[in-house]
Structure formats: C-alpha cells, structure tokens
Amino acid sequence: MTETAMQRDRAATIFEKGKPGRRAFTPPAVDVPERPLDELIPRALRRKQPARLPELSEPEIVRHYVKLSRRNFDLDTGFYPLGSCTMKHNPRLHERVAGLAGHARLHPHQDPARAQGALALMWNLERALAEIAGLPHVSLQPSAGSHGELAGVLLTRAYHADRGEQRRTVLTPDTAHGTNPATVTMAGYEVVKVGTNADGGVDLDDLRAKADAQTACLMLTNPNTLGLFDPNIEEIVRIVHEAGATAYYDGANLNAIMGISRPGDMGFDIVHFNLHKSFTQPHGGGGPGSGPIAVSATLAPFLPQPVIVRHGGEESNGSHREFDLDFDRPKSIGRLRGFQGNYGCFVRAYAYICSLGATGLRDASEIAVLNANYLLARLRQLGVTELLPPAYDRICMHEFALSGAPMKRELGIRTLDLAKRLLDHGYHPPTVYFPLLVEEALLVEPTETETKETLDAFAQAIAEILSEARADPEIARGAPYTTPVRRLDEAGAAKQPVLRQAL
C-alpha cells in the first residue's frame, strides 16, 4: 500500500516551522511620544529574555492551520455517530447570531448596566432550561458536563452540611460515564457502584441494599449509557429520597427526552445539561462547552454566585437596570469559574431553543430516537447483529450498544479493528469499549440530523467490513489505510511519549 501525500507529510508543530526574524505583522511607526519601558512595567516584572514564540509569515500560518484542519475528521465532512457525544449538525444560523458584535465583542468586564441584552438572554435561557428540566432554578456557570456534575455534588454537600449532616458516599450505576466517579472523588465522597439488572436498568435490590444513612446522592444517567430508559425511574428516586439523599440526573443523554419527559417530574433534585451536545455547539475539540445545572427550590440557596436577577423599575440616577448580578448569596457554594460562563454557547443554545420551540425540541428528540431504532433495525436486516448483537435487546432511545464479542470470536477482528476500518469508508467510528460492562462495546448515536440515506450507507459499510473480514481479517487489522496517519501505537504513546516541542 503506497503512502498518500498527506501520510508522507510529517506533521510539524508551528514552532518547528518558524525561522528567526520572520513576521506576519509589522506595526506602524509610533506616532505618539515614546516612554521608557521602566515607567510602564517595573523591571522586576519583565522577562529577562523574550518569550519563545513561533516566528512565521502570514501565508505560513494560514497553511499550517488549514492543513491541520484537513487532518481532522469533522462533522461538516462526514457522519459522526460517536455514542454518548450527540454529534448533531450545528445550524449556521447560530454562528451568525453568535458572531454579532453585541455578542462576540462584549467584554466580560462590562458593567452589568451596559450588558443588559446579554443578561436578558442568559435570564431567558435559564427560564427555558428550567422548563425543559422541570426544575425552577438554573445556574449557567458550569462550563462542561463534568463541571455541572461537580457543581451538583458540591450543592449536595452544602445541602447536607446545612442540615448538620455529614454523609460519606455517592451511588453511581456501573453503566455511568467515567466522569461520575471522578466527580464524586473530587468532591470528597466515596463511590459506591450499583449493579445493572438483566434488562439493562438499575438493579433495584442492589440499590435498596446500598442506599443508607451514609448516602449523600445518587448520580444517574437516564436514558443510561446503554441507550435505555429506566422504567423504574420513579421507584429509584423514591428509594434514594427515603435514604435522605439527593437525586442527581446526569443530562448527558437529554437528546432522547427533550419535551417528552422531565427530570424534575421524575423526582430529581439536580440535573445538568450539556448545551454543547443537546443544544448544538461545535464540540469535540476540547471546548468551549457549557454544562448548566437546574435545581429544585430546596437546593437553590446553594447555587453558584453571582445569580442573574430580574427586577423592574428605574434606579435613582434614572437609568433602567432590569437585570443584575446578585452576589449576596450567603449559602452559595461560591464561584465555579471566572466571569459568567461560556457566553457564546449560551447564544447558540438560546438560538436553537427559539428556532425550534417546544414542539420542535420534542420533534428533535423523537427523530433522534427513531433514527437510532431505524439504524439498529437496518443492521439487523443486514445480518450485522448476528456478529454484533445489541447488549440489551430492547427498543433503544437515542443510541444503542452493540457487543463485538461474537465478531471477535468468529472473524478474529476486534471492535477496534472495525472502528479503524470505518475510517476508510469515510465515517467517524462510534464510541468503542464503552460502556465497560459490554464486552467489545460499540456505542452508536446517529442523532436526528442524519438522513435515511446516510444511515443506510453506514449500515451497509459495517456489513461490508464484516464480509471482508470473513474473507481476510488482516485488512481490518491493518486499517486505516487512507487517513492522514495510519494505525497508531496507543500503548507506546502512553508508555513512552515522544515530546518534540518542549515549551
């Protein structure tokens, strides 16, 4: 197999490309009186040597970043059914709105009196999220799903402390995202895992045995990471509340239930949203994300501060100041980050909610569920599920988990090999090896924004890879062949990383 031009082109960092003295920008001559640097910045605070910055011309910079972007697989190029990540289309309208100068150029230090529009948008977004969650109070501060989880568990800790109680443990099902136990540990609690029953839901007997006076909280994703809605959800919440614990709803999979069912109605006290997933944002490159939380009235006093408040009337100086930031929150867990959160994400999420409306959000979730079930049915029709059976054979929600164990046994290729071969077909692979309780797992989330033709072609590609592997498993084992880099040595990269650019 000959190398492609891109495979031959060794990726270089921008530092390696520079040459001393090259510039992309030349400042104009100074037209004001020059002042000695010592007057402006004390000598002790200045660098002894200039910062080591890359030195390149503008065309080199443009080529560098455009080339990098071409090495990337993105949603704008192809289907991206990465389970648990909700890689839905990002409407271009949102970019237009977020790019308006009043949004994009608003300085985070702007006085609230002169940022009334932004505060109004945030306040309105909070009300919309409260309606979707079925919980009345919202904080937009957390800036990732995991950050929302941390906020929720810190709220739980503050709530118990306020009642004079100290509890020790947090329950999470063994299907939970890895961020749940990480959050629990970070918040100073111990994780107690709850088992999964034969239908893929929470094992109620195990939950009853483990929910006790030490339990601070249950963190639950519903539908769970197997893509299954737990039919015992009300009973689960009742058991947790009887133990005096809070019920935390991980909203990672909200895309299955928007406008259909609400965590607050199920009895949950805290829920986090992933605006970057369910409410469309370009994501997957490490941010920015947004993980607001909605809580019940009981937990509201502990919310992060400042809180956006709305009050009518004119101030004594005649200015109108309808929205403001309230810092006077004595029971608050405090600030979770600088400024107000990732505002650009708020604009896009609010644009999405306004564009779709309540019925549109419900349609989005219904089609997300329909697309996942259609794709699963199509895979079944093509015989794929004989080698990759569903881990739990039920009607799924917005995603489904397959097990590659029979494929590995019969064809000698692993889920990883199938995933790598899919890249050669122009698809981003689904999530692999998660959830952990499914052997050789493949977690597929097509989202609502894909057409039937795309789903059919994807199912066909998997069927073709399986029949190819039956004839010659080495092809999949050696994949991918057409991507900018071939199969990577992941173990070697973890054990002996080669750092080319020391900073």
Next chain:
Amino acid sequence: MAEASYPPELLYHPEHDWARVEGEVATFGITWHAQDALGEIVFVETPAVGTQLSANEAYTEVESVKAVSDVFAPLTGEVIETNAQLAAKPELINEDPYGEGWLVKVRIADASEAGGLLNRDAYVATLDE
C-alpha cells in the same frame, strides 16, 4: 500475547483475579480474560509493602489504552512484596498474566477465606455466560 489459559492450581475471584496460595502466603494477579478484555496495559501502580488488603475490595488499578479498571483482592491480608518489574514493563501482565505479570504477594489473614473462591472450572463457567 499469551494464549488463553486458566491454570488449575490457582483459585479465582469472579472479578477476574487469581490467587496462588502457598502456605501462609498468596500471590495475586489478574486473569487471562481480564488482561485480554483490557487490551495492552500501559500503567499499573502496586500498593506499598505493609498495606492491608481486604477480600473483595479494590486494592489497585490497572490502566490500558481502553480503560482504567479496579483490581480486587481475592483474600484478606498484608502486602509483603510487590512486583517491582511492572513499573517499567506493565506489558508483562499481558505477556505472562500468571507468571512474570503477578501483582503482589500477601500474608494471608484467614486461610479459611480461600474456600469462598472459585476453582478453575467454576471460574471459566462464569466467562461463558
């Protein structure tokens, strides 16, 4: 990578751990199935000598390219020796899970606990479920 095997002289814990009991001392490790499911192991940190381990509780973690997994103690006891080679060569767990890839040696607290562990056939039967 080693071929699938489950030595008959070992005792097994359903969380895919094994124990080799020799008098008052037992050696612990993870089974062939566990290392195969994890894939290439890239990091393992063994507990310090003197650490008290409790049966059925996690005493360390192994990290592979796929996941970080808890390792459970099959028996209760005190760590008297750890496999120093694993820090530099964690792949020994993949290559030789019952030999060079052992994790810790433990002075057993209660020899009768061994009766609660599985023999080879009973453990292998759990894998076929």
